[in-house]
Amino acid sequence: xxxxxxxxxxxxxxxxxxxxxxxxxxxxxxxxxxxxxxxxxxxxxxxxxxxxxxxxxxxxxxxxxxxxxxxxxxxxxxxxxxxxxxxxxxxxxxxxxxxxxxxxxxxxxxxxxxxxxxxxxxxxxxxxxxxxxxxxxxxxxxxxxxxxxxxxxxxxxxxxxxxxxxxxxxxxxxxxxxxxxxxxxxxxxxxxxxxxxxxxxxxxxxxxxxxxxxxxxxxxxxxxxxxxxxxxxxxx
Amino acid sequence: xxxxxxxxxxxxxxxxxxxxxxxxxxxxxxxxxxxxxxxxxxxxxxxxxxxxxxxxxxxxxxxxxxxxxxxxxxxxxxxxxxxxxxxxxxxxxxxxxxxxxxxxxxxxxxxxxxxxxxxxxxxxxxxxxxxxxxxxxxxxxxxxxxxxxxxxxxxxxxxxxxxxxxxxxxxxxxxxxxxxxxxxxxxxxxxxxxxxxxxxxxxxxxxxxxxxxxxxxxxxxxxxxxxxxxxxxxxxxxxxxxxxxxxxxxxxxxxxxxxxxxxxxxxxxxxxxxxxxxxxxxxxxxxxxxxxxxxxxxxxxxxxxxxxxxxxxxxxxxxxxxxxxxxxxxxxxxxxxxxxxxxxxxxxxxxxxxxxxxxxxxxxxxxxxxxxxxxxxxxxxxxxxxxxxxxxxxxxxxxxxxxxxxxxxxxxxxxxxxxxxxxxxxxxxxxxxxxxxxxxxxxxxxxxxxxxxxxxxxxxxxxxxxxxxxxxxxxxxxxxxxxxxxxxxxxxxxxxxxxxxxxxxxxxxxxxxxxxxxxxxxxxxxxxxxxxxxxxxxxxxxxxxxxxxxxxxxxxxxxxxxxxxxxxxxxxxxxxxxxxxxxxxxxxxxxxxxxxxxxxxxxxxxxxxxxx
Numbered sequence: 001x002x003x004x005x006x007x008x009x010x011x012x013x014x015x016x017x018x019x020x021x022x023x024x025x026x027x028x029x030x031x032x033x034x035x036x037x038x039x040x041x042x043x044x045x046x047x048x049x050x051x052x053x054x055x056x057x058x059x060x061x062x063x064x065x066x067x068x069x070x071x072x073x074x075x076x077x078x079x080x081x082x083x084x085x086x087x088x089x090x091x092x093x094x095x096x097x098x099x100x101x102x103x104x105x106x107x108x109x110x111x112x113x114x115x116x117x118x119x120x121x122x123x124x125x126x127x128x129x130x131x132x133x134x135x136x137x138x139x140x141x142x143x144x145x146x147x148x149x150x151x152x153x154x155x156x157x158x159x160x161x162x163x164x165x166x167x168x169x170x171x172x173x174x175x176x177x178x179x180x181x182x183x184x185x186x187x188x189x190x191x192x193x194x195x196x197x198x199x200x201x202x203x204x205x206x207x208x209x210x211x212x213x214x215x216x217x218x219x220x221x222x223x224x225x226x227x228x229x230x231x232x233x234x235x236x
Numbered sequence: 237x238x239x240x241x242x243x244x245x246x247x248x249x250x251x252x253x254x255x256x257x258x259x260x261x262x263x264x265x266x267x268x269x270x271x272x273x274x275x276x277x278x279x280x281x282x283x284x285x286x287x288x289x290x291x292x293x294x295x296x297x298x299x300x301x302x303x304x305x306x307x308x309x310x311x312x313x314x315x316x317x318x319x320x321x322x323x324x325x326x327x328x329x330x331x332x333x334x335x336x337x338x339x340x341x342x343x344x345x346x347x348x349x350x351x352x353x354x355x356x357x358x359x360x361x362x363x364x365x366x367x368x369x370x371x372x373x374x375x376x377x378x379x380x381x382x383x384x385x386x387x388x389x390x391x392x393x394x395x396x397x398x399x400x401x402x403x404x405x406x407x408x409x410x411x412x413x414x415x416x417x418x419x420x421x422x423x424x425x426x427x428x429x430x431x432x433x434x435x436x437x438x439x440x441x442x443x444x445x446x447x448x449x450x451x452x453x454x455x456x457x458x459x460x461x462x463x464x465x466x467x468x469x470x471x472x473x474x475x476x477x478x479x480x481x482x483x484x485x486x487x488x489x490x491x492x493x494x495x496x497x498x499x500x501x502x503x504x505x506x507x508x509x510x511x512x513x514x515x516x517x518x519x520x521x522x523x524x525x526x527x528x529x530x531x532x533x534x535x536x537x538x539x540x541x542x543x544x545x546x547x548x549x550x551x552x553x554x555x556x557x558x559x560x561x562x563x564x565x566x567x568x569x570x571x572x573x574x575x576x577x578x579x580x581x582x583x584x585x586x587x588x589x590x591x592x593x594x595x596x597x598x599x600x601x602x603x604x605x606x607x608x609x610x611x612x613x614x615x616x617x618x619x620x621x622x623x624x625x626x627x628x629x630x631x632x633x634x635x636x637x638x639x640x641x642x643x644x645x646x647x648x649x650x651x652x653x654x655x656x657x658x659x660x661x662x663x664x665x666x667x668x669x670x671x672x673x674x675x676x677x678x679x680x681x682x683x684x685x686x687x688x689x690x691x692x693x694x695x696x697x698x699x700x701x702x703x704x705x706x707x708x709x710x711x712x713x714x715x716x717x718x719x720x721x722x723x724x725x726x727x728x729x730x731x732x733x734x735x736x737x738x739x740x741x742x743x744x745x746x747x748x749x750x751x752x753x754x755x756x757x758x759x760x761x762x763x764x765x766x767x768x769x770x771x772x773x774x775x776x777x778x779x780x781x782x783x784x785x786x787x788x789x790x791x792x793x794x795x796x797x798x799x800x801x802x803x804x805x806x807x808x809x810x811x812x813x814x815x816x817x818x819x820x821x822x823x824x825x826x827x828x829x830x831x832x833x834x835x836x837x838x839x840x841x842x843x844x845x846x847x848x
Contacts (some may be wrong), residue, residue: 007273008271009270009273020464021533023464023466024464025462026274027458030457037456037457038377038452038453041452041453043267043485045448048483048484048488049487049490052487052491052534056531059524059527060506060524062277064500065522068247148506149521150503151502151503158521159506159523162474162505163506166494204380206278213802219545224707
């Protein structure tokens with residue numbers, strides 16, 4: 001944040017600078033857009049939601065007396081006559097992480113006011129997210145087809161089905177909401193709302209390219225959560 | 237739509253002032269305040285009735301909306317408590333009071349009072365009204381989100397109250413909603429009731445998150461020029477810290493409610509162990525009921541402080557204003573609020589001592605619980621030292637403040653009893669617990685609310701509330717509340733269990749029956765006394781004594797708006813500039829006994845004012 005200049009305010013480096021910012025008037029995070037600060041705090045709160053889910057999952061998995069199913073078998077795919085463990089998940093994870101990359105590029109081009117590149121990259125991110133949700137739907141239907149339900153599970157403990165559908169469902173909802181907003185933002189970028197400062201539907205604030213960064217924060221968070229879900233469900 | 241916005245017109249006025257008043261070379265000038273970092277807020281001005289009063293984006297209107305709706309639900313909670321006391325004091329007098337209804341009323345009373353009344357009132361009501369005014373902002377930073385926050389709360393209340401009219405009625409599992417009984421047949425409202433309760437809580441959390449983000453960012457990023465964090469009134473500190481707690485504690489409630497709904501509707505077994513019912517094994521199995529208790533209390537204990545911290549903050553301001561003295565140990569008060577907030581996340585299992593936990597685990601939580609007594613006691617001492625040799629105005633507001641301190645100390649001391657495992661185990665699930673938490677988080681915060689209403693009503697309505705009615709209200713409530721809860725400590729000691737519909741022929745009957753009748757009569761009177769306030773508000777809204785500007789001669793910003801009551805945008809053309817903390821009362825050498833936050837140092841150069 002060294003490029004931010006504030007009239008009458010001198011930045012200091014390191015911990016002293018942080019203490020000075022905290023003790024100063026008007027703002028604690030100098031030059032940070034309100035919406036961006038809000039998104040960070042919202043994500044902190046959301047982190048607690050996912051933490052509660054994952055801790056409950058650990059507790060549930062730890063206390064059930066029936067064996068937990070073997071994830072590499074349950075989540076395996078049978079392709080071209082070979083059983084490949086975790087194939088679908090590997091592709092899903094790859095797609096989602098890649099979409100984080102395109103999102104980061106979209107933010108960069110947004111700040112450069114390169115409307116076209118920014119819009120296409122947001123669209124690419126949205127399509128990546130959509131692919132992820134589609135593959136998740138495929139995985140769900142495969143498991144349901146094999147008899148896994150939230151209340152029962154032919155491979156072992158019924159809590160496997162409960163936690164799996166609940167947590168991936170909650171995460172999938174996050175991704176879907178993100179995808180919807182990505183499409184909206186792609187439209188707004190192409191239509192030039194951020195160049196003209198047109199007011200949005202959900203806010204009375206004027207449009208600004210910082211909104212793309214705010215959505216980007218959300219998107220990266222959703223990816224990060226997926227990494228944890230991946231580790232806890234598929235690798236444990 | 238463009239005429240609905242002011243389009244940053246006021247910025248020009250402000251920046252030209254910054255150039256002439258501030259600028260280079262005058263850094264030594266004591267009156268210098270840095271120019272504004274952020275452009276003036278661009279507000280949506282509603283013109284129709286709907287955008288001005290119903291779907292309104294003005295934090296002050298939203299605050300009043302929260303206040304009214306929370307009060308409405310609070311009155312329902314009050315009526316439920318009357319019905320419960322009717323049954324406990326005079327069993328069998330009201331034929332409609334079946335055991336089922338009793339448990340439903342217990343549950344709804346608890347949940348309404350804790351979440352939909354106290355939390356919504358302190359954070360939604362006082363938070364919305366006071367935060368922007370006290371930090372010198374034009375409004376909350378996200379007015380639209382703020383409006384949605386209130387209407388989510390509205391829907392949450394509607395869903396909650398709808399559960400009275402569904403088959404089976406509202407849930408009767410106690411406000412802690414413990415599984416497995418909450419969703420098992422035989423508990424009142426085990427189907428629809430608990431479902432609606434969970435949905436309502438999820439809606440409340442979602443709505444609160446929108447409001448909470450507003451409060452936090454307004455405090456962190458939208459303070460006016462000169463307003464540092466350590467110049468904020470303690471009210472803002474209390475509400476701010478409580479909001480941080482809420483943002484981190486409500487997720488546990490949300491997850492708990494969601495998992496319980498799935499157990500209820502889909503038949504998952506997150507919380508449900510293998511259960512034998514009438515010799516038959518139910519379809520549930522393998523879940524952990526204790527998990528719900530952990531999730532619930534990880535929310536539930538911070539929730540106590542979500543209610544208490546705003547009360548601490550508000551009472552500090554009220555005492556300071558009406559004792560005409562600066563708050564004693566302001567910085568320590570701030571750190572105590574923050575410290576209590578942080579500690580409140582490490583004590584939750586003291587609600588679960590009898591759940592069969594490892595004694596060492598209980599020992600850890602007993603220790604953390606008792607550590608909270610340190611910052612809390614610090615605050616009590618500081619309130620008393622603020623009063624010490626103050627120029628006390630013994631008006632209604634001050635009476636509520638004094639009532640709060642006494643009640644809070646009382647409830648705090650019984651908290652030390654219950655925080656220790658060995659003392660808690662025999663007292664657990666008795667009326668002692670009821671007495672404790674009603675004193676400490678029922679009556680004490682309620683007294684703060686009342687004090688705050690009498691204090692800020694002149695700001696909101698421009699008129700004073702009637703003092704005589706206020707004193708009647710106070711004394712009836714104060715003496716009445718003690719008549720209710722003091723005897724309950726004794727009932728707890730002789731072992732009367734809580735949540736029992738009736739004592740039947742147990743040995744408690746002989747010694748407790750008279751006391752229960754007395755408590756019930758006191759409860760009817762105290763409940764009725766609250767309507768004095770409502771009458772007072774309705775009466776004085778039109779005919780009360782006009783208050784004018786800054787009627788209490790307070791220092792803090794909310795009293796310094798150009799118009800009373802403040803208009804949308806709060807500050808007219810120019811945002812205020814802050815030069816000091818909110819507590820410069822009775823400064824030696826000053827003309828008046830208060831120096832407002834906006835008074836520049838050059839005007840009070842001859843006084844012994846401290847640098848803040």
